[in-house]
Amino acid sequence: MLDLRMIREQATEVRERLATLYTDTPLDEILALDERHRAILSEVEELRARRNAGSKAVSKERDPAARDRQIAEMRALGDRIGALDRELDEIKGRLDRAILEMPNLPDPDVPIGKDDAENVILRHWGERRRFDFTPLPHWELAPDLGIVDFERGVKVSGSRFYFLKGLGARLQRATIAWMLDLHIERHGYTEIYPPYLVRSEALVGTGQLPKFAEAQYHDEPSDLWLIPTAEVPVTNMHRDEILEPGTLPLDYVAYSACFRREQFSGGRDTRGIKRGHQFDKVEMVRFVEPDASDAALTELVQQSADVLEALGLPYRAVQMCTGDLSFTAAKKIDLEVWAPGCDEWLEVSSCSNFRDFQARRANIRYRPEAGARPVHPHTLNGSGLALPRTIIAIMENYQQADGTFLVPEVLQPYMGGREVIGPAQ
RNA sequence: GGAGAGGUGGCCGAGCGGUUGAAGGCGGCGCUCUCGAAAAGCGUUAGGGGGUAACAGCCCUCGUGGGUUCGAAUCCCACCCUCUCCGCCA
Numbered sequence A: 001m002l003d004l005r006m007i008r009e010q011a012t013e014v015r016e017r018l019a020t021l022y023t024d025t026p027l028d029e030i031l032a033l034d035e036r037h038r039a040i041l042s043e044v045e046e047l048r049a050r051r052n053a054g055s056k057a058v059s060k061e062r063d064p065a066a067r068d069r070q071i072a073e074m075r076a077l078g079d080r081i082g083a084l085d086r087e088l089d090e091i092k093g094r095l096d097r098a099i100l101e102m103p104n105l106p107d108p109d110v111p112i113g114k115d116d117a118e119n120v121i122l123r124h125w126g127e128r129r130r131f132d133f134t135p136l137p138h139w140e141l142a143p144d145l146g147i148v149d150f151e152r153g154v155k156v157s158g159s160r161f162y163f164l165k166g167l168g169a170r171l172q173r174a175t176i177a178w179m180l181d182l183h184i185e186r187h188g189y190t191e192i193y194p195p196y197l198v199r200s201e202a203l204v205g206t207g208q209l210p211k212f213a214e215a216q217y218h219d220e221p222s223d224l225w226l227i228p229t230a231e232v233p234v235t236n237m238h239r240d241e242i243l244e245p246g247t248l249p250l251d252y253v254a255y256s257a258c259f260r261r262e263q264f265s266g267g268r269d270t271r272g273i274k275r276g277h278q279f280d281k282v283e284m285v286r287f288v289e290p291d292a293s294d295a296a297l298t299e300l301v302q303q304s305a306d307v308l309e310a311l312g313l314p315y316r317a318v319q320m321c322t323g324d325l326s327f328t329a330a331k332k333i334d335l336e337v338w339a340p341g342c343d344e345w346l347e348v349s350s351c352s353n354f355r356d357f358q359a360r361r362a363n364i365r366y367r368p369e370a371g372a373r374p375v376h377p378h379t380l381n382g383s384g385l386a387l388p389r390t391i392i393a394i395m396e397n398y399q400q401a402d403g404t405f406l407v408p409e410v411l412q413p414y415m416g417g418r419e420v421i422g423p424a425q
Numbered sequence B: 001g002g003a004g005a006g007g008u009g010g011c012c013g014a015g016c017g018g019u020u021g022a023a024g025g026c027g028g029c030g031c032u033c034u035c036g037a038a039a040a041g042c043g044u045u046a047g048g049g050g051g052u053a054a055c056a057g058c059c060c061u062c063g064u065g066g067g068u069u070c071g072a073a074u075c076c077c078a079c080c081c082u083c084u085c086c087g088c089c090a
Helices: A002-009 A011-020 A027-060 A065-099 A138-145 A150-157 A168-187 A201-206 A231-236 A290-311 A355-360 A389-399 A410-413
Strands: A118-123 A189-193 A224-226 A240-244 A251-259 A278-288 A313-319 A331-339 A344-355 A364-366 A378-386
Touching: A002 A011, A002 A027, A002 A278, A002 A410, A011 A027, A027 A065, A065 A278, A118 A251, A138 A168, A138 A290, A138 A313, A138 A389, A150 A410, A168 A189, A168 A251, A168 A278, A168 A378, A168 A389, A201 A224, A201 A231, A201 A240, A224 A240, A231 A251, A231 A278, A278 A290, A278 A389, A290 A313, A290 A344, A290 A389, A290 A410, A313 A344, A331 A389, A344 A389, A355 A378, A378 A389
Parallel strands: A189 A251, A240 A364
Antiparallel strands: A118 A313, A251 A278, A278 A378, A313 A331, A331 A344, A344 A378
């Protein structure tokens, strides 16, 4: 959520920066509603002040006639306040809705562009392996090894669901455990196990609601939502809190399953485990002081990259242009791992600086020093990493001519020392 | 799921429908006393809106949202949450 006062006072600049998103925003509606809201508010406050003073006078008035007269006056005043209040509520409701649907402003240094074609590749890491055979896509490799079962996934849960089985399931579990340990031990994160079901307010806090309700799974009777990412519960841990001086930065890492009800465009990414309604992810969430968030993002990207580098998987870092930014991000850098079987770069990590956008929505504040006014911290998050695509990259990059694939060295201790994954016995 | 109790400031805890944004205590901070500390005494100590050069005054907030009333922490309704007992359960 953007600061309403900032929008008001720097409307021209806000308008210019929003234009670079190439999307419609309710800026004009907000400005108009805000003006009406403030006009009515000051009137209503003045009337309220009069009523408060008047009501106080009633309690002191001894003369019954004068008292009755005062009460009648106050009643009339109350009616006017009531009418204005109803109008105010209506406007405030519209204003709140509009501002919740306003996207974050892109940072000034984000490259301007219309869509993903104008994203900027920042750097490459690693050599793409040269094969002396034709590398297979994982959806051919994995079923033959008996580690992924697509048909039964569809039978039980429908399209875009699959079973991991045997060493496939174990590989994912091993990767999760290893990633968590890496972030905890090398990067100093605190491990969190979050709830997978959250209230609406949590999704509002991180920005999935109200705009993207159709992409979420919702349980009607309990009014709870399945999380699309651990970012939601973890960021909202501190909602409605004022953090004491000295508590920042807060660095959390959480593994969770993620659920997305999105309507996948027909025919795209239908094969394999690249895109499903349910997937696992290790997510890092950071709360930092505002002037520390730029450095925090750079660090976060490298922490994600550390995972890929330790796995020996070639990747590239891509900076999103303005038109490809997510709703909540001021700046976003993705890591894409090379998948030689699919023959494409797969997004395995998305690292974003939200500045105070989420903190404002979730009402998260901190006190810079004792006695100081609370301010909004900056929040950031980044995947470290998304599991299915990491597994894809492992299978495809480490595959051998005989249809088996090697277990990356760092994962071997988590796989009981196993070095190769071959057909089930 | 059934029965009951309750949600007040950083914490504990008062609060006849009207000088109660809130007694008292604890904790925190400041000052006095002291060589210093403790003790004691005095003072101070919520968030937000709007506003200001900065203050003050003003408006809102006693779980949340409605209602009654000239006036609600106090009365009524709904919801949320916590606790106790029973049931169920990994």
